Amino acid sequence: MAQGMGSQDHSSVIQRMAQAARDGFDSRQMSPAKALRLALARAADALFGLGLTVATVEQRRVPLADVGRTLGDDGLLVLLEGGGGARGALCLDSQILAGLIEVQTTGAVxxxxxxxxxxxxxxxxxxxxxxxxxxxxxxxxxAEDPQTHPPRHFGYGDLVEDLRGLALLLVAPDFDLLRLTVDLGPGSKTGRLDLLLPVIPPPARTPSGKTASTKVAAPAHLEEVVTKAPVVLDAVMARLRLPLRDVLALKPGDLLPIPREALSETQLIGTRGHVVAAAQLGQMNGWRALRLISGGAMPLPDTPDAEPAPAPSSPRKGTDLVPLSGPDQSREPA
Incomplete structure (x- = not known):
């Protein structure tokens, strides 16, 4: 029976080794936890010649309200600043902080x-x-998978005194917490590093259920933008001068005297009051229309002073009357 149990134990060990090999094969795909582990080891070796070993790795989602209860209250607490105004945090506990200071001041942990x-x-x-x-x-x-893990471009921001102050500086509703337990040197000190990054919202989905593309369109050329910009033009048939009391007394149905020459002397005016073109008023397919006679921007001509027009009463001979209300009130396209 003891021999049977030994065989079972041996088989169990082989199964665990095979499972570890499969896990190692599957873990070749880069993850944030693995990326942080490699980044810490390489940066410490490159800057300080410090060898370290990551003992444990943890990753979980933390809401903003739980940040103060999740991070440690000792060591160094740093605000991180990223692209687009994003903010994160990094915490080095007192053991890692002491080891990093020692290796820079004495050459060893x-x-x-x-x-x-x-x-x-x-x-x-x-x-x-x-x-x-x-x-x-x-x-x-x-960077191997920018669609799943886009670059965050975070960097050192400022020292934060306590967790309460950090909670006031963070703005995202949820964060990804990456926690590493690290052995510095040959087991000289063991500490903890916490990296807190805001959660990236999932890409928007189209009505068909497909993920919308996150590719940003290239900026259009200035010529294309200008030629497609909307422009508002007003067709001015004539200019009248009326006393303020007559203007205030106008009501739907009142008529204003318009010279007959206005049909052929209409001006197309831009938003800044400049003349864009001279035009002739007419009709096309039952719509009022403008025929452009000449173009070229030019200042508005000075209108000669005229005597105040009499209050609307009876039509004068030789003028066209345009009602202020009714079906002809709407502006038609030029």
Whole structure:
């Protein structure tokens, strides 16, 4: 029976080894947790010649309301600033912080637990290059799949005194927490690194259910933008001068005297009051229309002073009367 149990144990070990091999094969696809682990190791070795080992990796979703209860309250707390005004955070506990300071000041990480203390701006300045290097390498590792993991472009922002102050600075509703347990040196110190990044919202979906493309269209040329821009033009048939009391007394159905020459001396006016073209008023397919006679921008001619026109009463001979209301009131296209 003992021999049978030994065979079962041996088989169990082989199964676990095979499962680990399969997991290693499947884990070749880059993930944020794996990218952070590689980024930390490479940045520490490149900047300080510091060898470290990541013992555990954890990734989970954290709402903004739970950030204060999730991150540690000792060590160095840093605000991260990313593209588009995004904000994140990075926390180095007192053990990792002490090890990074020691390797820069003495050349090695001293064995033993470091005494917890309040981080200073000097501490932040000494580890800021490492933080920027970690985040840059993190983006580089995830660049293999930009659709799933677009680059975040985060960098060192500023030292934050406490978790309450950090909660006031963060703006996203949810965050991805990446937590690493790290051994510095040959087991000299063991600490924790927390990286907090805002969750990227999923891409919008089209009515057909397909994911909308996130490709940004190239900016159009200036000529294309200008030629497709909407332009508002007014056709001015004539200019009248009336006393203010007569203008205030106008009501639907009143008639204004318009000279007959206005039909052939209509002006097309731009939004700034300049003459765009001279036109002739007519009809086309039952619609009022304008025929352009000449073009070229020019200043409006000075209108000669005229005596106030009499209040609307009876039509004068030799003029066309245009009603202020009714079916002809709407503006027709030129």
């Amino acid at each position: 001293r064995p033993g637990m470091a005494r917890p203390r309040v981080a200073t701006r000097t501490d932040a300045a000494m580890v800021a290059p490492l933080i920027d290097a970690i985040l840059a390498e993190f983006d580089s590792q995830l």
